[in-house]
Amino acid sequence: MSSYSLSHLPDPVLLHDLAALVARERATTAALLAHLAEVDARRLYLPAAHPSMYSYCVHELGFSEDAAFKRIRAARIAYRCPAVFAAVAEGRVHLSAVVLLAPHLTPENVEELLAAAATRKSKAGIERLLAERFPRPDLPERVEVLAPPLARTLPSAPPAPGRIEAPASTGQLAPGPVEQRTVVEAPAQRPKVTPLSPGRFALQLTIGQATHEKLRYAQALLGHQLPAGELAEVLDRALDALIGQLERRKFAATAKPRPRTRRSSANPRHIPAHVKRAVWERDGGRCTFVSEAGRRCPARTRLEFDHADPVSRGGEATAERMRLRCRAHNQYAAECTFGAGFMSHKREAAREAAAARTRAAAEEARARAAAAEVIPWLRGLGFRADEARRAAARCQSVPDAPLEERVRVALSCFAKAPLARAASSLPAPT
Numbered sequence: 001m002s003s004y005s006l007s008h009l010p011d012p013v014l015l016h017d018l019a020a021l022v023a024r025e026r027a028t029t030a031a032l033l034a035h036l037a038e039v040d041a042r043r044l045y046l047p048a049a050h051p052s053m054y055s056y057c058v059h060e061l062g063f064s065e066d067a068a069f070k071r072i073r074a075a076r077i078a079y080r081c082p083a084v085f086a087a088v089a090e091g092r093v094h095l096s097a098v099v100l101l102a103p104h105l106t107p108e109n110v111e112e113l114l115a116a117a118a119t120r121k122s123k124a125g126i127e128r129l130l131a132e133r134f135p136r137p138d139l140p141e142r143v144e145v146l147a148p149p150l151a152r153t154l155p156s157a158p159p160a161p162g163r164i165e166a167p168a169s170t171g172q173l174a175p176g177p178v179e180q181r182t183v184v185e186a187p188a189q190r191p192k193v194t195p196l197s198p199g200r201f202a203l204q205l206t207i208g209q210a211t212h213e214k215l216r217y218a219q220a221l222l223g224h225q226l227p228a229g230e231l232a233e234v235l236d237r238a239l240d241a242l243i244g245q246l247e248r249r250k251f252a253a254t255a256k257p258r259p260r261t262r263r264s265s266a267n268p269r270h271i272p273a274h275v276k277r278a279v280w281e282r283d284g285g286r287c288t289f290v291s292e293a294g295r296r297c298p299a300r301t302r303l304e305f306d307h308a309d310p311v312s313r314g315g316e317a318t319a320e321r322m323r324l325r326c327r328a329h330n331q332y333a334a335e336c337t338f339g340a341g342f343m344s345h346k347r348e349a350a351r352e353a354a355a356a357r358t359r360a361a362a363e364e365a366r367a368r369a370a371a372a373e374v375i376p377w378l379r380g381l382g383f384r385a386d387e388a389r390r391a392a393a394r395c396q397s398v399p400d401a402p403l404e405e406r407v408r409v410a411l412s413c414f415a416k417a418p419l420a421r422a423a424s425s426l427p428a429p430t
């Protein structure tokens, strides 16, 4: 008898078995999350020729996009707050709850938030809990043009190809803040591309006023070639133009390459345009990383030109020794060459340098503001605007001095008797 045919079971046995299966499924889910988290932390998707954990879950493990998104999100937060594993295994919270709680969970509040969430089983209940604990400001008032009446009264049949409809607003709140570590490519909700029949797709999206005007203008410009202004055809031509432009920028693609010049760049990282074109054409605009099992990475976005021989070790930018790599695999190759520790040190150094630049810029802005405060005082003493600006620039070196002191520093710029007098008669600023 098939184990899926249960009609012979008495009711109590059926219910008992169901409860046992649910308990087993929860335990399995928690164990699954732990495995996903560890694979993610070790980035084992990279040697398997996947650019991300999401890609690995969808293409290697066969998860749906939604399931991959949810499980990765939950696995990452559970990795940081291990109490989540037990809560899932014991059925105190479900995966949807973990995903909702994720942006707010910290090792400090995890136990308490999980306990609160355990009393509210539904998603709406968790959302209410979060609204109580982490209230967000009201949404700004906004007037929006919603779907035209026609689109709302029509049944939800797929739109005819070539027609752009504005879907009715869902009235949902924007998702909450997402912490950086757990950014996962979310499955696209909207716009929507729905396959209709072989080779035909329905495209549904909302566009803004400016885009709408551009679209109408493009239709008008194409009036002679497309008298009916077919949207699908306009879109196709627009994409051709965009792709051409992006290819030129990213890969120096051109139908009319300029003759190569002998002039070579002093920068060893410079990649000549003809090399970019050759590499891009040879590699078919796709990451060239291949796993040990012979699988090639499918990534076609975030591609970078990678030196097969590191530049620091004399690698040259020739078509033979260059290749396309997605960002993840470019970095992975560098780690394999120089070691993960070295690369993470380099990344940390780059982050620190960026932070130092930000701090220096803020410091400079503060000094400029301190100097600008002095200008009205100098103008009040009868100096011309350009004189006042020049003199005020002096007090950028003492941004923390009281205003009176800064005015004196600025006046010392002139160092003439009448001005010194003016300085001494300066009223104390309030």
Ligand SMILES: [Zn+2]
Pocket (backbone or CB within 6 Å): 049, 050, 051, 287, 288, 289, 297, 298, 299, 325, 326, 327, 328, 329
């Ligand atoms: Zn790749």
